[in-house]
Amino acid sequence: MGSYILRRLVGSALVMLAVAALVFFMIRLVPGDPVAAMLADAGSEEAREALTRKLGLDQPLVVQFWKWFTGLLQGDLGVSIFGNNQPVSTILLEALPRTMSLAFLSFVIALVIAIPAGILSATRRNTATDATVSLFAFLGLSMPDFWLAILLIIVFAANLQWLPAIGYVPLSEGLWPWLSHLILPSIAIGTGFSAIIARMIRSSMLEVLRADYMRTAASKGLPMRVQMLRHAFPNALIPVVTVIGIAFALLISGAVVVENVFAIKGLGRVLIQGIQNRDYPVVQGAVLVVSAFFVLSNLVVDLLYAVIDPRIRYS
Amino acid sequence: MTDLPAKDLSEPDIRPAPSRLRASFARDRKAQVGLVILLAFLLVALLAPLIAPFDPNAMTLDMMSSPSLTHPLGTDDLGRDLLSRIIWGTQISLFVGVSTVALALILGVTLGVVAGYYGGWADMIIMRYIDLQWAFPNFIIAIYLVAVFGTGLLNVIVAIALAFLDDFARVARSMVLTLKEEQFVDAARVQGFSDLRIMFRHILPNALAPIIVQATVSVSYAILGEASLSFLGLGVRPDTPTWGLILADGRSFISQAWWLGVFPGLAIMLVVLAINFVGDALRDALDVRETGP
Numbered sequence: 105m106g107s108y109i110l111r112r113l114v115g116s117a118l119v120m121l122a123v124a125a126l127v128f129f130m131i132r133l134v135p136g137d138p139v140a141a142m143l144a145d146a147g148s149e150e151a152r153e154a155l156t157r158k159l160g161l162d163q164p165l166v167v168q169f170w171k172w173f174t175g176l177l178q179g180d181l182g183v184s185i186f187g188n189n190q191p192v193s194t195i196l197l198e199a200l201p202r203t204m205s206l207a208f209l210s211f212v213i214a215l216v217i218a219i220p221a222g223i224l225s226a227t228r229r230n231t232a233t234d235a236t237v238s239l240f241a242f243l244g245l246s247m248p249d250f251w252l253a254i255l256l257i258i259v260f261a262a263n264l265q266w267l268p269a270i271g272y273v274p275l276s277e278g279l280w281p282w283l284s285h286l287i288l289p290s291i292a293i294g295t296g297f298s299a300i301i302a303r304m305i306r307s308s309m310l311e312v313l314r315a316d317y318m319r320t321a322a323s324k325g326l327p328m329r330v331q332m333l334r335h336a337f338p339n340a341l342i343p344v345v346t347v348i349g350i351a352f353a354l355l356i357s358g359a360v361v362v363e364n365v366f367a368i369k370g371l372g373r374v375l376i377q378g379i380q381n382r383d384y385p386v387v388q389g390a391v392l393v394v395s396a397f398f399v400l401s402n403l404v405v406d407l408l409y410a411v412i413d414p415r416i417r418y419s
Numbered sequence: 420m421t422d423l424p425a426k427d428l429s430e431p432d433i434r435p436a437p438s439r440l441r442a443s444f445a446r447d448r449k450a451q452v453g454l455v456i457l458l459a460f461l462l463v464a465l466l467a468p469l470i471a472p473f474d475p476n477a478m479t480l481d482m483m484s485s486p487s488l489t490h491p492l493g494t495d496d497l498g499r500d501l502l503s504r505i506i507w508g509t510q511i512s513l514f515v516g517v518s519t520v521a522l523a524l525i526l527g528v529t530l531g532v533v534a535g536y537y538g539g540w541a542d543m544i545i546m547r548y549i550d551l552q553w554a555f556p557n558f559i560i561a562i563y564l565v566a567v568f569g570t571g572l573l574n575v576i577v578a579i580a581l582a583f584l585d586d587f588a589r590v591a592r593s594m595v596l597t598l599k600e601e602q603f604v605d606a607a608r609v610q611g612f613s614d615l616r617i618m619f620r621h622i623l624p625n626a627l628a629p630i631i632v633q634a635t636v637s638v639s640y641a642i643l644g645e646a647s648l649s650f651l652g653l654g655v656r657p658d659t660p661t662w663g664l665i666l667a668d669g670r671s672f673i674s675q676a677w678w679l680g681v682f683p684g685l686a687i688m689l690v691v692l693a694i695n696f697v698g699d700a701l702r703d704a705l706d707v708r709e710t711g712p
Contacts, residue, residue, distance in 0.1 A: 258681070360562065
């Protein structure tokens, strides 16, 4: 187990290294001049040279990469070109808790919907309940998250005025202000996510319900509730955990779009604004942090997988 | 998620794929609904110039008027007819969906087949790249590529296609790995056929089922991806009405004009839902194991 964890840690570190290199080189190997793009047509010759030097683009590619990479290891991601030379790391550190809060709450909402829905549709297979859950799962999968976000704003913010339509308030200013700003965006992101998990729980439960130990549990005369919640559900969860890892991608992609609907200045909004401003250091940094978040969450899922399933032994 | 009537395991279904497909669609209500919706949207896309009641970009003084007989879905802040814009948007969405997947399929399947067939170094290099791409969420790759290439229809198609390429490469490779051990491949080799011919004329046709299922699902991802990019202002040119862009344009006015926030998204959802219905039926009919999203 220890060596497995070590191997996964080293593997993830290598992946992150490759990701960093890819992000760095892709933006530079593509034809086009970032300096010209950033200055638009307004830049004079001196301004061009100054910016080229500031970005270090006058140096050989390998030197640039080495500088960038050693900086990266020290947490230095360069400075934003747009605005007042703010370090990219500061911008991202400010954005990170917002995206994390959003991702966390979306995840909670997704599980709260998916677990009962999945169990219900599996235990009442081929009934009206099952069909309804299935239809809602299809709708959840097919609904663009940004559209759901807009619908939620129309209903709960614009008309009912129950919840704020935009912005973010840190947790330090109180639980409710924080929560009230995050509920709508989290539902927008979590719904699609819950559809995937509910479908997985259902098919995984159906598999488990056929197992011999379920027949044993039934013949012992255990109440249905105990059979389902103590015997079937924990075993059905095991394959679901792997899918949760893959579906983290959806959570992050969802956050990128939905943050922009609710004007929450998280990683996604920073990324999109960076692209609009052609602020390449910011774009580079944001993509890197988003991927790191993704790689790390997959790592956690893999390790969790080993913990919750005692049958799996990693040598 | 549909439960088909229990299959009789003692008697495998040996009918050819097309008739199995027909049989499975005939008893699957969702698949039928999906096909009808898709056909309807396809017709709308093809007939857009004929059926759109107004010029999608014509501005009028009839601004933000709610749905009425003249403007069944209302008008936007510039007095443009929402229905006409959504009808023209259908063309872009379907075109992007299909062409993106076609490109991703050609590139991804070629990489996957080559990696699986030759193994060794080719497999090593290709799969390391595919694994690396796996470390990014697909949509983030698409956003980054658009940031690098710039916006515009062609760039969006290429960006989304490259982002989805790894899915096809994985599916194709795993199919080739099993199929290349089959006797018909040995037979083809003995007859002296070239590697190229064996890969694409002998192995690939037998690997089509999971690739078709993957392609169907990917069309819905591609449509969602394009809509998301357009919504973020990273899609096609601002004067082209696409569903994502119409929603983005209408976003600031949704508190006064709900129709601007509702109908374009409804169009996206209906198409994606229809594709998911059909994809699910295809998966059942072609007996492809369900993989992750």
